[in-house]
Amino acid sequence: MNHRARTALFLVGGLGLLCFYVWGLHGLPGFGHYPGPYGDLINSLTVFERHATDAVTAVNFDYRGFDTLGEEFILFASVMGANLLLRKQKDDREEDPPLDQAEDRVVPPTSDAVRVTGLALVLPIVVFGLYTISHGQLTPGGGFQGGVILASMPLIIYLCGDYKSFDHVTSHVLSEITEALGAGGYAIAGLISIMFGLNYLTNFIPLGQTGDVLSSGTILLISVLTGLEVAGGLVVLMISFFRQSLVYRKTDEESRGPR
């Protein structure tokens, strides 16, 4: 199909979509008029049923816990797929490495301001990530957000240093283990519920005092496990991409094998 036919087909389809969409909009309750009742029910029940003050995290890791497990495995599968695609392949080292800069210019070194700011940010980022993961049941946060914050730490080190320092603080094996622990732990947490004679992923830990960090039972546990998986998965992705773009073309046969 050539370019013109493709665009024409798109325009016809887009016009049809537009007609149906505008038609459908007239049946919607309008922006700012959420009709409920599902969200309202959850909003009024989470504090009493789950002792969690963050309804979003409660939905994610408890009311919709099984769906989130599925989404976690989408994440897991994507990370593994990318990791597999970017592995060192047989003909990788045979490629003639193009130098990553123009021949008559040198790459300017990272400025001191960037280095100092970046290094000063490393510890706060780790603390903030752990805080976000562990307080997800109380205030906005949880495993997904905190995991991403944690995973940005090695990236900051790469930005204010170089690939060597990034390679130094990350470990492919450890990141993969972390990711697998997170994903597997989530599924196992559901199985433990079954061992207690409950439905899959039903809460089996005492709910604790509303407002405490150690409250809301399995929500906290699953939040931490999700944080592990997201952080591990994103670091695995970074390592794969960095190796693919920086290392594999440059090294020869014996210096670096796939771990």
Place this chain on the structure above:
Amino acid sequence: MSQAAGEFLRMLPFLVAAWLFVVGLYGIVTSRHLVHQIICLIVVQSSTYVLLLAVGYRTGAVAPYFYDVPVHTPAVDPVVQALALTDVVVEAAVTALLLAFAVQAHKRFGTLDPHELVQIKG
């Protein structure tokens, strides 16, 4: 505010979502570069965030967190927010997978133009 303007504002977030969806789709259809195509897919997907959050919004309501407000304060729908937040993280990983495909396509065939890639495969 006139009646027509009120009606328009009532629809605006949904129209923004539709615009993002269509404009991203247009980018995918007409793109000549795989990375550009993947970015367009992200644009399409971001329309779902706008749609989800617009569906659950309630004028004057608080965010669904009851740490420092009483439990029965009117709040927006937490379900769509939970959907949007998992979507953001999962999308990042799926984008990485697609970019990995693009990297390999470039290594194998030396081009990132989807039209040329089709011709190579015959």
